[in-house]
Amino acid sequence: MTLPRLHTTTIGDGPAHVVFVHGLFGQGKNFTAVAKAVQDLATCTLVDLPNHGRSDWTETIDYPQMAEALARVLEEIGRPACLVGHSMGGKVVMRTALDHPELVDRLMVVDISPAVGLGSSFGPLFEAMQALPLGSLESRRDADRLLSEGIPNDTVRGFLMQNLRHEQGDDGARHWRWQMNLDLLERELERGISDWPESSKVYDGRVLWVAGEKSNYVREDAAPTMRRLFPRYVQVTIKGAGHWVHSEQPEAFIATLRHFLQLE
Structure with a gap:
């Protein structure tokens, strides 16, 4: 392995x-x-x-x-x-x-x-992060505002936003992305993580x-x-x-x- x-x-x-x-x-x-x-x-x-x-x-x-x-x-x-x-x-x-x-x-x-x-409490957090339109974000303030609709708790939202990165891609332009492997973590929440x-x-x-x-x-x-x-x-x-x-x-x-x- x-x-x-x-x-x-x-x-x-x-x-x-x-x-x-x-x-x-x-x-x-x-x-x-x-x-x-x-x-x-x-x-x-x-x-x-x-x-x-x-x-x-x-x-x-x-x-x-x-x-x-x-x-x-x-x-x-x-x-x-x-x-x-x-x-x-x-x-x-x-x-x-x-x-x-x-x-x-x-x-x-x-x-x-x-x-x-962990599914019952973490599921809504996945939904809110996956719904964030990374391609059209203008700023971290913009991301915070959009996330607040699904994650009203300021402390939890601030914790999650520590994973939001604005970095230069292979095309030379800067892009927003989640630093964690969000797709895998959501897919494995009920099995590999909650189990x-x-x-x-x-x-x-x-x-x-x-x-x-x-x-x-x-x-x-x-x-x-x-x-x-x-x-x-x-x-x-x-x-x-x-x-x-x-x-x-x-x-x-x-x-x-x-x-x-x-x-x-």
């Missing part, structure tokens, strides 16, 4: 090592502020998953593939790392820990459960399962599966946070991560 190349950025030079893995529509740079806040404790690697940011695009997408690509990054680091994964990235780091426990020092899974899909491939493996290292108080992605009915796969997990709920815990309640999230990194 040919694995996609993952783009990474390194921040800090602390004694531990933390690898941050974003969710659907995200990029490694989404964790820049968090990484800077813990760089005294850890060297931080920010990863762009396949079909996102500056990483390679693929023809299909699933968690075993993404976990193997992430494992190659961990092998290059050369020592076990703390993995922090949000949403889709949380599923990636869970699978990586199960398949390659020797590469993982500890695991922080942020606002996602193993068997919980959780069953595993009989167990990761017995430290696991912190972080939920947003206002989110419904960490569900009680997923707890038995979490306990079977990750018997040492502990759950923490961040008050006032929705699904994007690290951006909605950054101080609480950073404090939680700092405490987790310092556990012996």
